[in-house]
Amino acid sequence: MNQAAYRMLISGQDRRLRAVLLRAVLRCFAFVYAAAVRCRNLLYQYGLIRSHAVQVPVISIGNITTGGTGKTPLVIWLCRYLSQKQIRCAVLTRGYKTTAGEMSDEPALLAKSCPGVQVVVHPDRVAGAEKALRDYQPQVLVLDDGFQHQRIQRDLNIVAIDATCPFGYDKLLPAGLLREPISELKRADAAIITRFDLADAQQASHIEQRIRDLAGPIPVARAVHRHTHAIQANGQPLPLEKLRTMKLFVYCGIGNPQAFMHCLQQDGFTIVGNCFFNDHHDYTMQDIKSIAAKAQHCGADMAVCTQKDWVKTAVFCRQIESFSFGAMALELEFAANAEAIEALIDQVIQRQAYKKYE
Structure with a gap:
């Protein structure tokens, strides 16, 4: 079952008898999964x-649901914020279907x-943290996708909640996305x-009220994803103004492709077709x-994807001359309460500075 069909199933949009029966089976598996968690x-x-303490502050960026909450742009924002503060940081990530160092x-x-x-x-x-401390001497460790990873103690637990599907259909995997x-x-310090x-x-x-009901009076910020320009196959930027005059074909292999589509449409782009793959697809x-053929058939001027997809596809795309x-360059931009998140991060940095001179 592909990702789109799975979402239709667990969301209840698929109302066929087979889907109803399958949802009942998935709820049984979800009960077992919930007990284990x-x-x-x-x-x-x-x-x-035991949770392992490390020698420097740890800031975790995570989520409560699987697939496409905008966690990666948030990690990028945090790393840039720390760099602006002249704080050396390293990111700890598990990777997906990778071995150590890959x-x-x-x-x-x-x-x-x-x-x-x-x-x-x-x-x-934990081994990754030891390697980072030994090889790079960071002042702060950023734990990517760390909310469920409790083996490492953290000083700040930030959770990303996707406004398009905030609570995973209120069901645990595999019956939902929780x-x-x-x-x-x-457990969250901020959302x-x-x-x-x-x-x-x-x-x-x-969404904001429910977060507060569940997590207590923690800071809750609001953020949006802003496309800044397109990256062409030759590496040159293409302004959004130019892109809005073109017909686009969209392809991606991410956790929430519909959110990517909605964001492009909201930005005023003309979408004439799309092709979605499962998350982390190996292109x-x-x-x-095949994408080029479909795009040309739709009358598109260009096929665009996310930056995450571009990492895997750019080398192939450069070989298509016809x-x-x-790729759509994207940045996270705060719409409200950024100062509360920044204040929590600054407190973590300051605590480490005081500890250093004790």
């Missing part, structure tokens, strides 16, 4: 499984977007509602040739 969380809560799409994008920031890929985040019970938001502009005012207010030259490819 609750047991694990209790073991950490009561110290029966770069997949998200780690490669992090490394490219944050020059000077070391990205350490290791399936064992990675753990929604009540575990109580950032991403893609805030894709929800209406009433929806956004409801081939044949995939790119059609234009590009």
Whole structure:
């Protein structure tokens, strides 16, 4: 089952008898998964499984649901913020289907977007932290996708909540998209509602209130994803104004492709077709040739993807001379309460400075 069909199934949009029966089966699996997750969380809560402390502050960026919450742009924003403060940081990431030291799409994008920031890929985040401290001497460690990873103690727990699907259909995997019970938001120190502009005012207010009901009086910020320009196959930027005069074909292999589409449409681009792959898709030259053929059939002037997809596809796209490819450069921009998030980060930095001189 592909990703789009799975979302239709768990969201209840597919109302065929087969889908109803399959949802019942998935709820049974979700019950077992929930029991395992609750047991694990209790073991950490009561110290029966040990969390490892490290020598420098740890800031975790994570989520409560799986797939496409805008976590990577948030990690990039945090690394740039620390760099502006003259703070050396390193990112700890598990990677996806990788071995230690190997770069997949998200780690490669992090490394490219944050020059000077070391990205350490290791399936064992404790071993990754030891490597980062030994080899790079960071002043702060950024734990990518770290909310569920409780083996490392953290000084600040920031959770990204996607406004387009904030609570994973209120069901745990595999019946929904929740990675753990929604009540575990109580562990968060702050929440950032991403893609805030894709929800209406009433929806956004409801999301924020529910976060506070679950997590208590923590800072809740609002953020949007802003496309700044397109990156052409030759590496040159293409202004958005020029792109708005063109017909675009969209392709991607990310957790929430519809959010990417909505963002492009909201920015005023003309979309004439699309091709979606599963998250972390391993592209081939044949995939790119197929995308080019579909785009040309739709009358598109250019096929565009996310920066994460571009990491994997650029080398193939440059070999297609008969059609234009590009990637949409994106940045996270705060719409409200950024100062509260920055204040929490500054407190973590200051505590480490005081500790250094004790």
